[in-house]
Amino acid sequence: MAAKLSRRDFLKVAAASGGAAAALGGLQSVMRADAKQLITSANDVIVPGVCSLCSSGCGTLARVADGKVVKLEGNPMHPVNVGALCPKGQAAPELLYNPDRLTSPMKRDRASGQVTPISWDEAAKLVAEKIAAARDAGHPESVAMMYGDTRGQQRSFFSRFMQTVGSPNFISKESLNTAAAKLGMYLTQGAYTLPVYDLENSNYILCFGANMLEGGWNPQRTISGWTFGRRGRSNRNRIVVVDPRQGIYGSKADEWIPIKPGTDAALALGMANVIIKSNLFDSDFVHNYSFGFEDFTGEGGATRKGFKNFVLENYDPQKVEQITGVSATTIARLAGEFAATRPAVAMLPGKGGLLNGSMEGVYAAMAIHALNALVGSVEAKGGVFTQQYFPVPDYPALPSDAVAKKGLAAERVDGAGSVFPLAFHAYQAVADRVLEGYPLDVLFLYDSNPVYETPGGAKFAEAFKKIPLVVSFSSFMDESAELADLILPESTFLERWGDDYIEGFGYPGIALRQPAIEPLYDTMNAADFFLKLAETLGGSFAKAFPWKSYEEVLQFRLKDVGADWETLKELGVWLTPGYRFAKRGSERWFEIVGRDRLRAPRDGFFDFYSRELFALFGKKNKADLAKRGITQTGDGVALPHHEDAPLSGDGDLHLNIFTLMSLGPKTEAANMPSLQEISGMTVRETWDSWLEMNPETAHKLGLQDNDAVVIQNSFGSVQTKLKLMRGLRPDVVNLPYNQGHTAVGRFAKGRGVNGLTLLDPASEPVTGLAMFTNTTVKVSKA
Amino acid sequence: MTDWCMVIDLDKCIACQACSIACRFENNTPVVSPEEAKNGREIRWNDVFPLPVHFGPDEGEYPNVKTHFLTRPCMHCKNAPCVKVCPVQATFIDEEGLVRQNYDRCIGCRFCTVACPYGVRYFNWYEPQWEETLAEYRNPDQVRVNGSLEGPAVRPVGVVEKCTYCVHRLIKGRAQADAEGRDFRADEYVPACVQTCTGKARYFGDLDDPNSTVSQLSKSLRATHLLEDSGAHPKTFYLSEG
C-alpha cells in the first residue's frame, strides 16, 4: 500500500541526508599568512677545491654543513667551469661517502689472497726496505711508477722521488690518450704539450674526433667554449665535426662528417691541397715562420720535397674521397670555408693513437695541426696556442748519487725512447716488457688501474706476479688493487691538499685543493706517504724531501704565483689573465715554437716537414720503415701522409670505445650510484652497457633494437644489448667506457661489459701509443 | 607581484645531466636500485631524456641526422592540473607563482601524478634509502611552512614529490637578507640546476619584472612551451635550438 508523498515529508527526509553531505565537505583550508620556518645546519663552511673525476680539474666549492660535505658547486672564479659543475662533480659526495671506500692501508698475502689492515708506519717500512734493497743491488730502475692524473705539483714531486731513487721508470697513462696530440704538436711545432684552443674567439672550429661535449682531455673547457661560441657572443661561430660517431656534439654542430675511421690525415691533407691550390693560406706565416713548405735543398745538394708539392701531388680531393669516404666537393667546400673564415682552428682529439692506433694517427695529428699553420692560426687569436704556467721556484738540487745516476740512464721498462723511439711514455707496453723479462721490484700505481683500463689488461695481472711488491694508492679495491701487495688508499680530493695548473686558456692559473673535512678514514695523501717514505729511507731521500707535509711543499712551490697562502685558500683560484699568444718572431715565440726539439734545431720554425722525424727515420730503408708502419721513405717519412691502418681482430666492424659524460674516465665513478643511474640516458639505458650500431648494418645482420648481442674478435668476446643509432657510420660500432668492472665496489661490479678487453693490446712501434680503433669485431645475436 | 620563472636554452644545453644530479644532492632525492630503475621508479625531479619520446617516421636519414634532448624540471603551470585535482591541497600555487608541495599533508592518492601532462611528479614507492655511509651527504636543510614539511628534507614513503624551483633557497636567501638587515634581491635566488648548468643554458628570475633576463627572453622568437596546448599554461619555457 503506497502512501502519497507530501512535499513537506519529502523536504523533512531530504534535509536529514543533505546535511550529511554538507558536513562532509570538510573544512576548507583557510588562507592565512604562511609561517615559514627554516631549519638548517648550525655551521656552514664553503671550501674551495678541485674536482678529480676527469682531467678538466673544475674548481669546486664544497658546502660543509656541520662537518659533512653535502653539496658541491662550481667555483665562479675558475675559468674552466665558471661556477658550473658537471654531473660527476655534483655527485662527488657519493665518492667521499662511498660505502666501498677502503678505510685503511692493507697488505695482501699472495699465497692465500687474504687482505689484512696494517699501519702507515708498517707500510712505509715495507716499501722503504724494498727500495733500499733495489738501490743497494745497484738496480734502482727496478722501482717503477705508473700514474694517471697528477695535478699541479704532483708530477714534479713524484718525479723528484723517482729521480732520488734513481729510476727513469715514471710512466704516464698518456700513451692511452693525450700523447698522440702532444706528438702532433711536437713533430710540427716542436713543443711536446697539449694544444690550447681559443674557442671563444674562433669563427670556424673544425673538430677531429675531440668529443667536445662529452669527453676529451678537458671536457668542461670545451663545453664552455662551445656554448659561448654558439650563443654567448653576437655572431654565432660555425662548428664542423669530423668523427665516425656523431655523438651529441656532432648533432649540435653545424655539420657532421662521418669519416672512415683512420683516414683523418687524408682529409686534412685533402683540405690542405685545396687551400694551397686556391692560394688561401697565410703567406706571411708559411714563408717566414715555417720550414719545409716549399721544396728545399738538403744535405749534399739534393732537392727535397716540401709539404706544398707533396700535398699537391698526392692529395687531390678526388683521391681523398676514395680514401675517406667524404665527397670531393665537401672536401673542397670545407677547405674553402676553413681558410676563408678567419680565425679558424682545427682541433685534435684526446684519443689514444688519435682515431686509430698506427703511425697514421701521428701523421693525422701532424696534418691537422698543419692546417692551423696554413691559415695562420698558430699563436693567433681564435686559433691555437700553448699553455703558459706560473713560475715556480726550483726544488732544491738533488744530492749527487752515483747509484741514482746509473739507474736514471737505464732503459725504461716501457721501452719509451728505445723500443719506441718517439715515445716519452708507453704505459700499456709495461706488461709485455715485464713478462719478457725486464725486472721490476717495486711498482707504484697512482690513479692507475692497468688491469682494467688497458687493452689486454689481463696481461698486467700476469705481469704483477713477476713483481715482488705492487703498491696501489687507489681509494677503492679496483681490479689492479685486487692483485696488489699493498693498498695504500689515498684520501679523496675533498680530504687532501693539492693544486692544479689551470689549462685550456693559455694564460697561467693555479687552483688549490684543500681538505673540506678531515679524512673520514685512515687514508693519506699519497704525496704525504712519499714524504713519510723519504723520512723512513733517510739519507739522500731525507735531504731531498725536507718538508713535513705536502701542504708545506705546496706553500713552497706556490709562493711566487702572486697571492699569499691565505688568499689562495680563500679564493681557491689564482690567475693572471694576460697572455694571449706569442707574436711571431718575438722572444716568447722562441719559447714556444721548437722549444722541446731533441733532434732538430730550436729555430722557431714550424715544421711542415718534420725534421725530427727525418732525423729518426729519414735514412732507413723501406723494409725497416714498413716494420714501423711507415710506407713512405725518404722525405715522405717526414711529411704527414695517410697510412692504411693495419686492422686487427678479424672482424668486419670498427670498434670504437667512447667516454660518457655521465661516468667519465675514472674507475671510481663507476661505483657512484647516481652516475650509474644516469649513465645511459642517450639510449635510455641505465646501470648497464650497450652497443651502438647503424640501423642499416643491424638490418643486414638481422638484428633489432634491444637485442642481446655478442661482440667478438680474436682478442675476446662480450655480450651486451644492442641500440640502433642513426648518427653512426655503418662500418663502426660504439661501446661506452667504464662498465664491466669486476671489482671496485657493489655499484660497479658486474654491470655491463669492458670493451677494452676486445681491443688490440699492441703498442704502435714508433710512438708507443696504444693501438685503439684499428680493432675490428663481429656482432651477432646472442 | 613576483612570478618566478625558469628558462632553458636548448641551443646551449648539451644534455650533460648536471642539472638532474645537482637537483638530487640539493633536494635529497634517493637513488633507487637498478631493478627499480628499469621499472620506472627512478626519482629525478629534473630529468633529461632523448627526443623524440615516441619514434615517428620523419627523423632524417644517415648522414643527415640530428638527435635532440630535453631537460625537464617542473613547469610550475599557471593553470596547474595537479593543483586542481589534489583533494587535500597538498599541492598549491603560492603568491609568487611557485607550485609547492606539502609533504606532511599528502595522502598519496597520486591523482596529481596522473593529472600532470608533463610527468614531472614522482612518488615514493618505498621508504627512500641511502646505503650505509651514503646517508651522510644528505642536505640538512628543512623548510616548514605553517609547520608542514616542504622539503628539501627527506620525504617519507607514500607521498608525492616534485621540483619546487628550490623554494628552500628562496626562503634561505630571504632569511639571510633579513639577518643582514638589507633588501633581498631577486638574483640571489638561484635553483641548484640553474647554478650548475655546464652550458649556462638555464636562466631564472621574476617574470613580472620587465627588466629581468627571463622577461626579456620571453619575448624571444625562439621562446616556446612544452605541450603548448595542454591547457595547463606551463610557465617554464624553452628557447628552441638553432
Added chain:
Amino acid sequence: MQQTMTIHDREELIAPLYKFDRQFWMTLSFLVVITAPGLILYVRQLFLGLGVTDLNRPVFWGAYLVNFIFLIGISMAGTVISAALTLLKINWRRPITRIAESLTVFGLMTAGLQIIMDMGRPDRLANTLLYGRLQAPLMWDIASLTVYLMTAVFALYLQLIPDIALLRDTFPATAPEWRKKLYSILALGWAGTKEQWHRLEKAILVVSAFIIPIGISLHTVTSWLFSTTVQPGWKSTILGPYFVVGAIFSGIGLLFIATTFAREYNKHLKEYITEKFYVNLGWIFIIMSGVWFYFTLNETLVVTAEQETLEFPVMASKLFGLYASAFWGMNILMVAATWILVAPKFISDAPSRNPLLQTSTGVGASIVAVLIFFLLWLQPAALSAPLIQTLMLVALVVFLFLGLLGVTKWMKAHLIKSTVIASSFVLFGMWLERWNILMPTLTHARLMPYTSYHPTVTEIALTISTFGILTIMFVVFYKFFPSISVWEVEEGRAIEADSVR
C-alpha cells in the same frame, strides 16, 4: 495489514537463518581461505609501501583503481534499480529488493576499501576531512560515495525493519540470547501499527526518489576523475553517461549472479524468485546493453576517425596495440552476453534438427573461436603474415557467430543458467572496460616512452580478497537477515489477492 505468511513460508525463509550447517561453514571457510593471502600481503604493503605493486611512473594507477571503478559501477545499480522499481510500483521487484540493496551497500564498502588500499598514506585519511578541497574531483567522489553509502544503508535498514520485527517475534528458543537482543534493538519497537506502516511507506518513497540521483551522481562523479584531466583517452564529454549506463547493466549482471547464488544456496527461494524476474530484469539489461554499445561505438569511431595526434596512440593501443586483446575481448564478451539474452527470444521452444542450432556445434565453434582469439593475442611469428591475420580475424567472427547460434536453443531452454553466463561475461567485460579506460592512457604518456603494466601477486591477491570480502559480507549478512524481503512479498501477495477479488 495482515501478515499472510504461512508456516510453510516461515520454515523456508526464516528457519535457515538459525541453521549453521556444514554448507555454511564450508562456504565461509573457502571464502576466508581465498581472502586471507591478500590481507597478509596488504599488511606487507602497509609496511613496505606501494612499491610491492607493479605501479610505476607513469602508470600511477592500476589494479586497485580499476577495481574501485568497477565496484562503484556494479554497486550503483542495486539500490537504484530497487528504488526505481519501487517508485514505478512494479511488483516483480519484491523478492529481489533486499539482495539488490545489500549488493550496493557491500559493493560500496569494498569500493571504499580499494581507495584505502591504493593510498600512499592511508594513515592520513583524516586529511580529507580536515583539509578537504571541495574543488577537487576526488573530494566530490568521496562525498558522493559517502552520501550514497549512508543513504543506501539507511534504505536497506529501513526496509529491513518489519522483517527484523518478524524475526524478533518468531525467535526460536534454541537460538542464542544475544541474537534476540540484537533483533529487539534493531527492530526499533516496530509493532506493525497502521501509522507505522504509513510512515514507513512514505519514508521508503522519499528515500527511493532521493537515492536515484545520488546513485547516478556517484558514478558520474567517478567518471569526472578522468574527464576533468587533460589526458588523452579521458577527455570524453560523454564519459559520465557512459559510466552510468555501464554501471546499470553490470549491476544487473551482479544482481543476477547474486540472486542465483542465493537461490542455489537456499533452494526454497526458487518459489519466490521465479524465472519471471530473470525475464523482466533481462529486458532492462538488454536495453542498457544496447545503449552501452551505442556509446562505445561513438567513442571508438569518433577518435579513430579523427586520428588526433595525442589521442590516437591511446586508441590505437586498444584497436591493435598492447590493449587490443583486452579491448576486443571486452567487445566480444558484451556481444556474447547480449546475444545470450536476446537471441532466445527469437526462436521457439521446440527442439530443432538444424545442425547450426545444436549445442555441440555451438560449443565446438566457441572453443575454436576462443583458440583463434588466443592465437591473435599471443601473435606467434609463424602466423604474422597480413593475409593470415585477416583470415584469422574473419574466422574469429564466423566461429563466434556459429558458437552463439549453436547454443541458442540451449539458452532458450535454460534461462537462468544462460542469464548467469551472460552476467559473468558482462562482469568480466565491464572489468575489462575499466581496465581499458585506465591502462591505455596511463601507459601512453606524452613525455615518457610507452610502457606496460602487469599486476603483481599482491595486486592479484588483493583483487581476489576484495571479492572474497564482498561475498563474505553477503553470506554472513544473510545468516542474520532473510534474503527476501518477507513483508514486501506478503504485501505483494495481498495486493494480488485484492485485485483478484
